[in-house]
Amino acid sequence: MFAVGHLGELTQVVPFDLVDEALASAGGLQHRVRRLPSRVVVYLLLAGALFTGTGWTGIWSRLNASLPVPLPVPAPSSITAAMRRVGPRPLKALFDLVKGPAAVTATQVTRFAGRLVVAIDGTQIALPDTPANLSVFPKAKAGPNGPAGYPMLRLVTLTACGTRTLMDAAFGTDLTGELTYARDLVTGAGTTRALRPGMLLLGDRNFSATRFVDTVASTGADFLIRAKTHSTALKLPILRRLPDGTFLSRIGEVPVRVIEATLTLTPADSTSKHTATQHAYRLVTSLLDPDEAPATALVRLYRERWEIETSYCELKSTLLGGRVLRGRHPAAVTQETWALLVAYQALRTAMSDAVLHRPDINPDRAAFTIALNTARDQIIRAAGIIHTQTDLVGQIGTAILNGLLPARRHRSRPRVKKRAINSKYRAVGRHTDHRTHRTAVHIEINTLPNPPDG
Known part of the structure; x- marks a missing residue:
């Protein structure tokens, strides 16, 4: 019965x-020992995060497809009972074991001034x-367009x-x-603290709060x-002006450096109808030394x-497919969300491993x-489950290296109100060019005219 419990080549990661x-x-x-052992149930949940458009019995069939002796498909009620028996805690414990930056070489993660750069933000799923979900995840209050269609879960990650x-x-x-x-x-708590010395946290305007x-x-x-x-906005008194045009201030009891800048985006294509x-931008940072x-x-x-x-786009649009x-x-819900995060982390780790020994390739x-x-594909084939020394990259890594995306370039696109998928109505601002264009970026640090306080 344990043979069904695998994740193809990603079993090497998990x-x-x-x-x-x-x-x-x-x-x-x-x-x-049951017909559905706990280990098999965990892998079934992880495979479910990779086949989000398939029911549990269909996912079982994929895990079982290439085994020498295929096993009968359990009844849906048996699968549901097994998942309830396992519960969400083992999936949370598994996430705690696989979370982290994956590869920490200088060519993999982004570093600035010797610090690991991480970002924080939230999203909704x-x-x-x-009725059971609504008791814990009630819908948002009705707005001008009517009540919310679904209850929502709020997810915040450190990436x-x-x-x-x-x-x-x-x-x-x-x-x-x-x-x-x-x-x-x-x-x-204790050694499990996600944010530590040696990290540099990036956050949007919602996180510019004193507390x-x-x-x-x-x-x-x-x-x-x-x-x-x-x-x-936060009150940022000018305590001392610095030679580079920035100034020192304070948020609560925390000393900060404030950067006022203007970004000018100019279309790189001379034939573009876009204008500059x-x-x-106003940025606050704890890095006080301009040098x-x-x-x-x-x-x-x-x-x-x-x-x-x-x-978040990869998690919600690619993995979940908007479902x-x-x-x-x-x-x-809790169990499935932890499984989704573990599956995402496994994919991201495999992708990092693929370019680990290629410093010329940006992740x-x-x-x-x-x-x-x-x-x-590797799950359906039940292939690459055991690591071999002769295939260090694996099929996932080979496919990634053979299909690399172009190098990142500066792009701009006007922000517009979203519309429903397959909507017959145009988005708001129908006369605006909503295409993405390559741009050249010029940054100018603004020097404030008024003298420092005191």
Whole structure:
């Protein structure tokens, strides 16, 4: 019965002993050998995160397809009962074992001033509209367009820029705000703290809050956060002007350096109808020395924050395919979400391994879709389960290296209100060119005319 418990070539990333350790630590091991052992159930859940458009019996058939002696397909009720028996805790324990930056060489992760660059942000995932789910994940209040279609789960992750691997994650009801999950995430407990000295945290304007900045500073990590500029923005008094045009200030009790910059985006294509556009940025950072962290370099570094946005696109649009989760009760939702995060981390680790010994290749060029489709093929073939010294890259790595994406280039695209898939109505702003264009970026650090306070 244990033969069905595999993940194709990704079993090398999430091996049997790791799954057994997670089950043992979380109390998920079975007391007797069953037709659906706990280890098999865990791999079934992980495979479900890779085949999100397939039911559990169909996923069983894929895991079973290439075995020498195919096993009968269990009844759906038996699979559901086995998943409830295992529960969500072993999946959380397994995520704790596989999370991290995956590859920590200089060519893999993004580093700045000797610090590992990580990003934090939140997103929402739709859940089945069942009475059980609504008791824990109630729908948002009705807005001008009517009530929400689905209850939502709020997910906040800490992601390593470059490899896009997950450093840690927290989720729950979306009635709890993003900043609350973020504070719990970065502090952790003891040795499990996700944010540590030697890291540089990137965050968008939602994270420019006094309490959150104080929490990040207490971990010993540095930060680079875009600050708000409207009426509710943080008060940033000028304490001392620096030679590079930035100035020192304070958020609560935390000393910060403030960078005011204007980005000018000019179309690289002379035939483009787009005109140059300007965008004002205000960044706050705990890196106070202009020689260690030049202002222009920090402004350029901030765009790495979009790595986490790309990872959410891969998680929700590529892995989930825009679908809601399967779980029809809260425990199943929690279990499935941890399985989804483990499967994503396994794919990202395999992608990092593929370019580990190729310093000329930026991890950004590894295609997530190619990795996912190849991993699915290896599951159906039950191939590459055991690591061999003769094939260090594997089929997933070979497919990635044969289908590298073009090198990243500067691009711009106007922000527009989203429309439903296959909608017969045009998006708002029908006369605007919504295509993506290559651009040249010019950064100008603004020097404030007024003298420092005091």
